[in-house]
Ligand SMILES: Nc1ncnc2c1ncn2[C@@H]1O[C@H](COP(=O)(O)OP(=O)(O)OP(=O)(O)O)[C@@H](O)[C@H]1O
């Protein structure tokens with residue numbers, strides 16, 4: 198099993214958010230999670246990425262045959278986990294290009310691969326940016342600083358395509374994108390998708406799943422998955438809302 | 444209160460002790476020290492000064508056995524080593540360097556700064572025991588590096604330097620303080636930035652734990668002159684940076700910019716004070732610091748705009764990153780404006796490193812240490828990039844990296 202989440206219960210500041218959460222993802226699969234606001238989707242994503250403000254009560258997560266909780270945030274990233282944030286944070290003064298350059302090199306280094314130099318990296322970044330319709334002037338700016346909502350989401354996907362993760366978690370990457378941007382971004386995801394990586398896509402809209410075809414759609418409510426099925430589940434939700442699952 | 448006793452006992456050894464008018468002035472200054480214990484709250488000049496230490500001053504000054512002369516490195520570049528505030532006299536077509544001796548009592552009174560109520564400058568007048576006068580001739584363009592060297596433990600150095608940039612001169616001045624002994628160094632620099640002259644000053648402080656540095660300065664800026672001061676404090680010991688300037692004539696500009704990087708229980712005590720006394724002048728006062736452990740900093744910035752100083756532009760900023768919950772950075776901006784057509788503003792952002800920013804960077808595979816370093820560097824990167832002097836840039840970068848290596 199590539200990712201195996203078993204009986205995970207998690208609290209934040211005394212409130213339990215995830216209740217006996219279970220999810221298995223095989224390599225090469227695309228899973229979608231849908232669920233009402235506050236059901237715990239971002240909490241799950243943050244716990245997977247290693248954010249430290251959470252209290253894990255019980256359960257375990259196996260990722261690539263390792264206990265995920267044994268790895269810190271950056272180790273998880275170096276092992277191929279990537280989270281595209283729902284709300285990417287602005288970091289003024291930290292320039293996008295050198296930041297991403299150190300990211301990719303720290304990942305290459307930990308996998309015993311050769312690091313790439315400035316020039317080669319600049320080329321790679323410009324190429325990927327072009328694919329995603331990101332202006333090259335934007336690559337001179339500080340991380341997320343002053344970006345529009347849609348620009349932030351595109352920039353998350355740019356980072357994803359540069360880092361080429363094995364497990365990508367997209368937390369509402371579609372929210373805030375205009376229709377053209379949605380097309381460009383989903384094309385980017387589809388281009389990256391292959392038999393050796395997996396995607397966990399959190400979304401509120403069936404529309405996204407028209408572009409990125411999931412193998413499974415899960416419904417999450419009150420911190421656990423209450424139904425799993427194929428794409429038709431998303432159509433159900435779109436039509437009837439979440440009340441049919443209550 | 445032992446200051447008066449120390450003063451009387453050591454009077455003969457002070458500079459200008461033969462002059463009656465100096466004695467009178469010093470006696471007046473001494474009176475200010477009587478109520479020192481009662482006045483601390485109301486006087487920001489000693490806010491972070493250890494009163495006991497001040498009162499129990501053990502006066503001890505030694506003339507260096509040997510002094511150096513200024514070294515001319517090339518056509519327009521000089522290195523001056525000041526040992527306990529002294530050096531040899533020197534003169535050429537660009538500049539004159541004169542060791543202060545007890546003959547020229549005018550030097551004692553050369554302090555146009557009226558009523559600062561700064562106890563440390565007063566103390567400097569009281570115990571003045573060394574200093575130099577540097578005159579840069581008209582229209583000369585030169586680089587000067589001053590190394591301030593304190594020779595042994597237990598000294599109390601009260602040094603005053605007078606630096607005159609004559610009309611049309613352009614001076615790049617670097618001052619280094621790199622002292623590893625447990626002495627007290629009270630130094631007061633007076634700058635005369637004459638008409639159309641430009642003074643670019645870099646001050647680099649990297650003293651050890653038991654060394655106390657009280658650096659004060661005062662600059663008078665004449666018509667169309669430019670004075671830029673940048674102070675970098677990487678010291679382990681106590682450092683007080685109090686810098687005053689007056690824009691005396693039109694179209695002059697001044698900036699007082701400071702950076703400090705402190706850890707342990709170290710203190711960085713800062714103040715800048717700009718008086719706009721003429722129209723069409725600009726000033727910047729910016730202090731940025733990174734603090735960790737139990738270190739403590741304060742920054743008082745102050746802009747005074749006289750009623751005739753129309754079209755003044757004045758800006759104040761304090762920025763700080765607190766890396767530990769026990770570190771503190773207190774900032775207090777002040778504006779006193781008596782003219783109506785002015786643009787003045789101030790800003791302040793002081794707080795811990797954004798945890799979400801660290802999480803974000805780490806989630807991209809960057810280690811926690813590197814993430815913190817990236818965020819701290821971002822804080823001064825812009826300023827570093829603007830340093831054109833490569834030597835200074837590399838000294839600052841090296842010290843910054845040493846600081847960063849030690850914090851995490
Ligand atoms: N740091 C925190 N402190 C307190 N409560 C929190 C914290 N983080 C999350 N919560 C709470 O946990 C619950 C789940 O939040 P989460 O962000 O995981 O929801 P979500 O499913 O992603 O919702 P949305 O669809 O709106 O993005 C919410 O009720 C939220 O208020």
Ligand SMILES: [Mg+2]
Nearest residue numbers: 238239240283
């Ligand atoms: Mg969410």
